[in-house]
Amino acid sequence: MSSADRRIGFFNMAQYQHLPIYKDAMDFIILLENSSNKMSKLHKYGIGEELRKKSYQVFSLIIRANSVQLKKDILEELRIVLEELKQFLFIAKEIHALPSFGVYKDLMLKLELVSKQNEGWLKSQKMKSNSQNS
Secondary structure (H helix, E strand, O other): OOHHHHHHOOOOOOOOOOOHHHHHHHHHHHHHHHHHOOOOHHHHOOHHHHHHHHHHHHHHHHHHHHOOOOOHHHHHHHHHHHHHHHHHHHHHHHOOOOOOHHHHHHHHHHHHHHHHHHHHHHHHHHHHHHHHHO
C-alpha cells in the first residue's frame, strides 16, 4: 500500500464490491445505460435522465450503507429511492420510452432483486438493533 493510499484512506473504506446488492445495482445501471442509448432524444433527456439519476443515487446509497455502522436510516432512504425508481420505470414503459417491453421486464426484475436485498438488509439491521437494546 502506498503512502498516498494510506493518506486518502483507500484501504480503510468498507469493501462493497462483493455484495450481491451492489452487483445487481451495477447490472441495473449497465442495462439502463445500454437501453437509454436507444431512447429518442425527447425521452433520453427527460425520463431517461431521471432514471439515470435515481439509479446512481441507489448505487451511492448502497456504498454509503455498507460504509457506516448505523445503516437503518440510509437503508430506509434507499427503500424510498427504489420505489421512486420503480415508478419512473413504469412511466417510461407507459410512454414507450424504452426500446421494448422485454427491456422494461429485465430492468424491473433487476430492480426487484435490489429491493428484496435491501429489505433483507434492513430487516437484519433492525434485528441487530433490537438485540442490542435488549
